[in-house]
Amino acid sequence: MSHPALNQTPAPPATRTDPSALAARVPLQLVGPDGRLTEAGHLRGVDVDLARRLYRDMVLARALDREAVALQRQGELSLWLQCEGQEAAQVGSVHALADRDHIFPSYREHAVGLVRGLTPAELLAQWRGIAHAGWDPAEHHLHFNSLVLGTQTLHAVGYALGCRLDGDDSVTVVYFGDGAASQGDVNEAFNWAATMALPVLFVCQNNQWAISTPTSKQFGTSLHDRAAGFGLRSWWVDGNDALAVHAVTTEAVESVRRGQGPALVEAETYRIGGHSTSDDPKRYRTDEELDAWRRRDPLARLRTALTDLGVEAAWFDTVDADGRELAARTRAECQALAGPDLRDLFAEVYADPHPVERERASYEAHLELTGRGR
């Protein structure tokens, strides 16, 4: 595997976007909303094993998500950011990566985390208020959540630069939302990755809303077109079609891995729930809009396609049972999650010895004095 030298000007990106055909373009779709294969779907054919894996992981993600919402309503979680509706965009894309490809998520990528082997406890810890980061990024090649929008895109660029310097052909993948794309950091990241032709894949889940702000107020040109303008290869896909997301992400990752520079996948999707459990989406979007997107539900769609391909009902029953089992496990693990002791935190701020560790003594003295020591 050879890597272009850092300061060498990369070859102009072979972009997939053709500005003259803007209005006519539609995102790639392999399975239509009704579950029938599209023309492109027929042409490409369906890998049934892959489709089953994607379907099963989407069911699990939805089960976790719904259970987490219930846990929040019961006071077990202080907040939850729903990912219902975005399962295909997440599961389809993460399955297109190699295990060693390092991922930088935003904060809604619960399905990505599940696929990468995170436990429900790890995924829920932050929202239960017992940790800021619930898992070991090295173990799963998955960095922890970034809550300041867009910041993680730059971390991904640096990580990818590190991979390049190490002569490692892994791809760094970063997830962010349509709203985050308005942040300076994201645009710095696009530009930086393009000028250095770095092995980064940007995945934008365009779920139409940034809390209450629609994409129409967010940007004047589509994100995949903007990315192309920065010199990224870009793909546009129906984000509720897991097979299409998988196909497109596979192409994009291969292109990045081959050294053709950074790429962007914009997955057009929708969040069915509120922005978070504290949000009231009724204030800014209509029932008609919600219903229209419910009819494009990624799970129902793939289930129909799989049924048409001959997958028997009993298989769906076992998958549903796996979902219920995960939900039960989510509940049990959540309730067992206990917070850290403030005393532990003093030693975790700095790697080298630091006087802050002495402040622990003053906290302990306070505990002693107030009789809260035990």
Next chain:
Amino acid sequence: MAVLPLGKALNLAMRRSLAEDDRVVVLGEDIGTLGGVFRVTDGLAAEFGPDRVIDTPLAESGIVGTAIGLALRGFRPVCEIQFDGFVYPAFDQIVSQLAKMRARSRGRVRLPVVIRIPAGGGIGAVEHHSESNEAYFAHTAGLRVVSCSNPQDGYRLLRAAIRSDDPVVFFEPKRAYWDKGEVDLEASPASLDRALVLRKGRDCTLIAHGPSVKVALAAAEAAEEDGVSVGVVDLRSISPLDVETLQRCVAETGRAVVVHEASTFLGIGAEIAAVVTEGCFRELKAPVQRVGAYQLPYPPAHVEDAFLPDVDRVLLGIDRSLSFGRTAAHV
């Protein structure tokens, strides 16, 4: 021992760190071919190549954000911010990301990132090129903030900063870049959290860092001629503060004057006054005095001499401190 200007000493510190550890990379705007606008990285790209000494796009948030990613991948990035006034676009990456990430991970990740910032006034620059913004960073847990004042210390402190597994914001007094001093290139890296007693005194202790150390030393000399014995402590580390050394020195003289270029309001001098008062209340013969800039945006270069604390202002600070003793004696 070589006699070198501060800028060159810092250059040699980076050069040695790059040679010793191939995980060290240097990145910033115009630092490669040009060697930086102050030439502090001069020759490094030629010696170590463009993969180790990286000319970046013009994007400060990008420089620090990317350095975080590099650190997560196991590198030890040394970033250059071209001027103090241009670090603000990177502020979020520094205080929300770089500073907090280790604690957020409950100690799992390390972020050995150094952010070098040429800082302070006195070179007749245009606006945004003469700021002293140490306090913004020192207020944030998770960072170390260092300010060097002379070539030997600059060399030792920068080597230590690069070796540290924690993020270090490293201030370089740009008007001292050309000041020469003896440098022992074999000297070990300095401790990152110890102040240095530069001069012993009996009557009063001056506490300064970075560009103000030279002013404090000159004021101590001048006071000596008037028969007042003044000690000088170079903070070096602003966060953490070397509270023990400060309290010990102030306890010895009973008087302290803090000198810095930033405005005194909510500045580092306020923190020093507080810790010294907490630790030496009984020994203090006068309230801790602060000598710093006025609470104005950094003024046009034409009047910066009047704005920045100079020897006379420091001497007045010493006088204010001594006046408390005199009042008591007269009573």
